[in-house]
Amino acid sequence: MINxxxxxxxxxxxxxxxxxxxxxxxxxxxxxxxxxxLKQLNHKIYEKITRTAKDLVAVGKEIEANYCIPIVNKRxxxxxxxxxxxxxxxxxxxxxxxxxxxxxxxxxxGVNFIGGYSALVSKGMTASDENLIRSIPQxxxxxxxxxxxxxxxxxxxxxxxxxxxxxxxxxxxxxxxTKERDSFGCAKxxxxxxxxxxxxxxxxxxxxxxxxxxxxxxxxxxxxxxxTALEAVRGESFEVLCETIKKTAFKITRVGQLVAxxxxxxxxxxxxIIDLSLAPTPAIGDSVADILHEIGVxxxxxxxxxxxxALLNDQVKKGGVMASSYVGGLSGAFIPVSEDQxxxxxxxxxxxxxxxxxxxxxxxxxxxxMIAIPGDTPAATISGxxxxxxxxxxxxxxxxxVRLIPVIGKGVGETVEFGGLLGHAPVxxxxxxxxxxxxxRTGRIPAPIHSFKN
Amino acid sequence: xxxxAEKTIITVVGKDTVGIIAKVCTYLSENGINVLDISQxxxxxxxxMMMIVDMSRAQVSFASCQKGLDEVGAGLGVSVKCQRAEIxxxxxxx
Numbered sequence: 001m002i003n004x005x006x007x008x009x010x011x012x013x014x015x016x017x018x019x020x021x022x023x024x025x026x027x028x029x030x031x032x033x034x035x036x037x038l039k040q041l042n043h044k045i046y047e048k049i050t051r052t053a054k055d056l057v058a059v060g061k062e063i064e065a066n067y068c069i070p071i072v073n074k075r076x077x078x079x080x081x082x083x084x085x086x087x088x089x090x091x092x093x094x095x096x097x098x099x100x101x102x103x104x105x106x107x108x109x110g111v112n113f114i115g116g117y118s119a120l121v122s123k124g125m126t127a128s129d130e131n132l133i134r135s136i137p138q139x140x141x142x143x144x145x146x147x148x149x150x151x152x153x154x155x156x157x158x159x160x161x162x163x164x165x166x167x168x169x170x171x172x173x174x175x176x177x178t179k180e181r182d183s184f185g186c187a188k189x190x191x192x193x194x195x196x197x198x199x200x201x202x203x204x205x206x207x208x209x210x211x212x213x214x215x216x217x218x219x220x221x222x223x224x225x226x227x228t229a230l231e232a233v234r235g236e237s238f239e240v241l242c243e244t245i246k247k248t249a250f251k252i253t254r255v256g257q258l259v260a261x262x263x264x265x266x267x268x269x270x271x272x273i274i275d276l277s278l279a280p281t282p283a284i285g286d287s288v289a290d291i292l293h294e295i296g297v298x299x300x301x302x303x304x305x306x307x308x309x310a311l312l313n314d315q316v317k318k319g320g321v322m323a324s325s326y327v328g329g330l331s332g333a334f335i336p337v338s339e340d341q342x343x344x345x346x347x348x349x350x351x352x353x354x355x356x357x358x359x360x361x362x363x364x365x366x367x368x369x370m371i372a373i374p375g376d377t378p379a380a381t382i383s384g385x386x387x388x389x390x391x392x393x394x395x396x397x398x399x400x401x402v403r404l405i406p407v408i409g410k411g412v413g414e415t416v417e418f419g420g421l422l423g424h425a426p427v428x429x430x431x432x433x434x435x436x437x438x439x440x441r442t443g444r445i446p447a448p449i450h451s452f453k454n
Numbered sequence: 455x456x457x458x459a460e461k462t463i464i465t466v467v468g469k470d471t472v473g474i475i476a477k478v479c480t481y482l483s484e485n486g487i488n489v490l491d492i493s494q495x496x497x498x499x500x501x502x503m504m505m506i507v508d509m510s511r512a513q514v515s516f517a518s519c520q521k522g523l524d525e526v527g528a529g530l531g532v533s534v535k536c537q538r539a540e541i542x543x544x545x546x547x548x
Binding site: 001002003004006007008009010011065066067068069251254255257258 | 463465491493494495497502503504506516517520535536537538539540541542543544545546
């Protein structure tokens with residue numbers, strides 16, 4: 001039988017160490033909404049989302065109350081809109097009406113975000129894909145809840161450099177369209193390589209075409225719990241360090257598994273996966289950078305950081321895998337800058353640069369995340385940064401992503417404020433040398449040799 | 455008792471005072487909630503009690519039991535928490 005010490009340990013994690021379930025994300029297929037009439041399409045999308053997700057928020061709140069564990073976000077992911085809207089949308093403006101429908105449906109059911117305003121173009125773009133991508137700046141400026149992602153590369157297909165070039169411009173334009181809000185639109189836009197079909201985390205969540213009609217995916221969190229557990233083993237060997245992370249990750253993930261199974265049962269929707277992620281928030285004590293500090297580097301970014309992060313990421317997976325029946329999504333430690341107070345401190349101390357962050361993304365999920373850069377950064381340079389990050393994902397057979405915010409009107413040293421879970425960020429310097437001639441080449445980078453496994 | 459579906463953990467934390475257990479137990483008995491186990495300890499000078507209760511024949515819903523216990527706790531100046539037992543069982547048992 002459960003004893004008082006175990007009960008106290010769990011409640012201490014929740015009350016003092018920010019243990020929470022970061023998100024319950026309901027994936028909904030919109031393939032059966034496809035229609036060649038735009039009005040009909042929007043009607044069907046709204047109807048399907050509001051019908052399927054009508055109890056999501058209420059059930060989430062009920063589970064929170066039953067176990068006294070915060071479930072921070074309730075979200076929806078849908079089939080990539082470029083596929084759903086292809087038959088009806090002839091122009092980028094047509095796609096914007098789909099974005100507005102998604103936004104209205106999200107508002108109606110009360111979720112925090114809806115993801116899937118997406119296109120999958122890792123090898124080539126259809127006319128529909130291109131229209132959707134070109135509509136992103138307007139769609140994100142004119143909606144509140146919609147998140148967008150574009151998959152521009154994969155280990156199997158290589159990198160679609162035409163899409164990479166296009167995205168550099170789209171990110172800049174999104175920044176321009178939302179410049180009066182510190183270019184906030186860019187916080188809702190991710191560029192991926194090897195994007196997973198079942199990711200519950202925003203802004204990159206979409207409901208892949210290989211998925212069932214509806215599915216529940218859950219993302220766990222808990223950097224604060226890992227940090228506190230590590231405080232007790234300061235100075236111990238790597239063996240002890242790794243065992244401690246594994247045991248803690250197991251406990252955190254079991255809570256996620258419980259919440260996922262309960263949500264699935266109460267909503268009558270199948271359980272998909274648990275995403276084993278250490279997702280930080282700007283709250284004090286909820287930081288991945290603080291874990292790296294506890295492992296032994298003065299600031300995130302100091303020499304040793306990449307090794308410490310590699311170790312952390314691996315142990316989280318090893319502990320988490322046994323705690324859940326199905327693991328998927330991004331599953332790894334997140335290193336967003338604006339959403340992690342320890343990372344912000346590291347940038348402000350001069351310890352963490354864009355280049356070091358890029359190195360760190362080789363060993364963890366997900367990529368260059370929530371990084372504010374100067375507003376005058378050229379589109380080609382943004383494309384170059386995307387290409388570098390995509391290459392890391394392609395060659396290492398892992399997901400990588402880029403979520404950069406060129407803050408219009410701001411330069412290095414200034415700070416942007418996004419509020420809430422998105423936090424605040426110092427504008428970071430970008431390498432000033434040009435890559436225009438590289439980005440200007442057309443076509444795609446071929447898949448790497450080790451992708452040919454058949 | 456092995457059926458965890460209705461097993462609930464009640465924790466009480468706060469400054470020790472006369473009648474904490476009595477008042478909590480009175481509320482539980484008035485609402486048809488059976489106490490299976492009680493343990494108690496002092497954590498950093500604070501009174502800390504855990505009860506395992508069975509709510510399968512409770513006359514109130516889980517939510518109103520939580521509210522009722524909140525009120526009992528407020529009257530005593532302690533915090534009372536009521537959680538389904540599975541969260542602890544999943545976390546601490548393989």
